[in-house]
Structure formats: structure tokens, C-alpha cells
Amino acid sequence: MTPTGNWSYPTAIKFGAGRIKELPAACAAAGIKRPLLVTDKGLANLPITQATLDILDAAGLGRAMFSDVDPNPNEKNLAAGLAVYKAGGHDGVVAFGGGSGLDLGKMVAFMSGQTRPVWDFEDIGDWYTRADPAGIAPIVAVPTTAGTGSEVGRASVITNSETHVKKIIFHPKVLPSVVICDPELTVGMPKMITAGTGMDAFAHCLEAYCSPFYHPMSQGIALEGLRLVNEYLPRAYADGNDLEARAHMMSAAAMGAVAFQKGLGAIHALSHPIGAVYNTHHGTTNAVVMNAVLDFNRPAIEDRLGRAAAYLGIKGGFTGFCDRVWELRSTLAIPAKLSEMGVGNNRIDELTAMALEDPSVGGNPVAMTAENTRALFEAVI
Known part of the structure; x- marks a missing residue:
């Protein structure tokens, strides 16, 4: 219903x-x-x-x-x-x-x-x-x-x-x-937009959930938002007329935006400059950089994402959660690398400088430096 x-x-x-x-x-x-x-x-x-x-x-x-x-x-x-x-x-x-x-x-x-x-x-x-x-x-x-x-x-x-x-x-x-x-x-949304916007909602919930700041209300909202996207985005993508899935995705999007009062992180710090320079779709860009950022943040978020995995019914703790993100990306035909979206590696210094100035940097669980941010760009492009 x-x-x-x-x-x-x-x-x-x-x-x-x-x-x-x-x-x-x-x-x-x-x-x-x-x-x-x-x-x-x-x-x-x-x-x-x-x-x-x-x-x-x-x-x-x-x-x-x-x-x-x-x-x-x-x-x-x-x-x-x-x-x-x-x-x-x-x-x-x-x-x-x-x-x-x-x-x-x-x-x-x-x-x-x-x-x-x-x-x-x-x-x-x-x-x-x-x-x-x-x-x-x-x-x-x-x-x-x-x-x-x-x-x-x-x-x-x-x-x-x-x-x-x-x-x-x-x-x-x-x-x-x-x-x-x-x-x-939202019923008439093209598949690509359903996928990209849905993964944007997922990124908002994920980064808010992993942010080191204290905001238990946002924490709870982010966790349930992750569950809704995990469960209903593949359904909305497979059948654009599935109104129940569309409704739950609409909730998840609002929940992500409420939750990120708690902070965003490296996913957004990378995707904002890429979108500004290359005009890529924001949510799709978030999805492409997501796994690299999860690996980057692993020392600080492994236990926390293990708890999220359990709530989402995903086996295998942190690794299982990351595998599920890859599975979602594959199901939704999200590109594996940014180069597939027209992003070149000739402006990495500029992108790195822009990322370190982005407001989202402060909410990342692992401190971002010129060196590790540049390495992240190299990994995702």
C-alpha cells in the first residue's frame, strides 16, 4: 500500500x-x-x-x-x-x-x-x-x-x-x-535520473550517518533513509510506475536532507568541484566516488557501518556494506569511473584545491589533506 x-x-x-x-x-x-x-x-x-x-x-x-x-x-x-x-x-x-x-x-x-x-x-x-x-x-x-x-x-x-x-x-x-x-x-522520471537522484539520497544518508558530529536525531533518520533506498531504489528503477517504491524514495530523499544537518564528507567534497567544472550529474557523481571514499574512511567508520549493515539486513559487516554499494551501482548502471562521464585527469590539482575548500570537508571522519585528496581523485577518475 x-x-x-x-x-x-x-x-x-x-x-x-x-x-x-x-x-x-x-x-x-x-x-x-x-x-x-x-x-x-x-x-x-x-x-x-x-x-x-x-x-x-x-x-x-x-x-x-x-x-x-x-x-x-x-x-x-x-x-x-x-x-x-x-x-x-x-x-x-x-x-x-x-x-x-x-x-x-x-x-x-x-x-x-x-x-x-x-x-x-x-x-x-x-x-x-x-x-x-x-x-x-x-x-x-x-x-x-x-x-x-x-x-x-x-x-x-x-x-x-x-x-x-x-x-x-x-x-x-x-x-x-x-x-x-x-x-x-516522479513516475515519469527517466531511469538514469531515478538512479542518480536515488544514489544522491543514499549519499546524503550515508555521509550524515558516518559524520563524527553529535546529532542523534539525524543519525536515526539517516539510518532508516539508507534502508529505504537500499530496499526501494532497485524497485523504482526496474518499474517507474511502482508507486509504493516511488513514495518510499521520496521519503528517503527528504530524510537525507534533514539528516545532513549532521554533516557531509568526502563524497560531496569530491563531487561538488567535479560537478562545477565538468557539469556532471550530482547524484551520479556521488555514486561513482562512493566506494573509494568508504575505503578511505574505513579506519574511522568500520564498526559504525557494521551496525548499519546489520540493520539493513546485509551480511558481512563493513565489507558486506561496501559490496552492496557496488551491487546497487551495477544494478543502476552507474559508471565505474568518472572518466566515463567525461572527467579528465588534467585538472586534478585544481579539483583537489576546490575540494579542500568545500564546506563538506569538515564532516569527513578522516582528515582530508592535499595528498590524500589528490589520491582519491586519481582513484575515482
């Missing part, structure tokens, strides 16, 4: 098949009368997006849409979105899509009433206090993939188009006031 529920952790979540119909009520609850739906280029003309605009239109909320969003959204996309938002006299955002549409939609709402450049709000210290909270428009988030979990996040990843560095922009009020998780919206 497909699960359903109403949750208020970490925000109000309307979860269940067909619940996209509740979007007008969600806008009303958030105080939005003139929403701008922000999504990416690939989703703009798809039936799920047009049907969602029909639902808004029928409720008298118009059908305004901005979709000039790149796979790795940047400050140029943001400026274009803000121009459309202000010209249309909008009072809130419906962030709709995968990570890129959700992240950019959240930033359009956040920046709609700010006077400083977006880079002034990077997730460093208390920089978020520079923002005027009254200038942040309300957000309703509607995920159409089961991966990033950006719908329950208080930050967005925006790529600087000049330096190709991914920056995390944070503010507590960037957390959407209402989230609609309707697994029916």
Missing part, C-alpha cells in the same frame, strides 16, 4: 499520491496570492508541470512560470528569475522540480527583498544575519525527483558562473513553509 501522512518535521509536509491538488491550499497557508512557479528547462513543457499550472490557474492564482534554470543553477539564472518575479508583481514562489529548480526557486524568494549580492549570504559563520528577514518571500516546495531533498532544506547551492565554484547560501527562512510530496510526480 502507498503510504500517506501529514508531518510537521522539519516543516509542514503533505505527503501522498495525488496531493498536488492541494497546491492552492498550500499557497493560501503560506500567504501567497500571486505565485511564480520556478522550475528547470527540462520540466517546463512536461505534462506534470502544465497540469500543476492548470491547478494554480483554476484556483485564480495565475500560471506564471520561470524556467530558465541550468542543471547547476548560477547567479545569472537567479538575476533572470528575480527580474521575472518583480515584473510580475509576485508575492511568493512555488519551487517545483529536482534540486536545480528547488534551489533556484528558494533563492528567488530569498533574494526578492534583499539589497546585498547573493554571495554575501554564503553559509559561513553568521553571514545569514546580514539578510533582511522581512525581504524573504514565502515558499511552497514541490519535488519532482527523489534525490536532493532540497524541499526540506534551509539552503541552496548556487554555482558562481565566473569561478565555477559551488556556494551554499543559507538562511533559516529559506525552509519552505509547506511541502507537497506527491510520488505520482
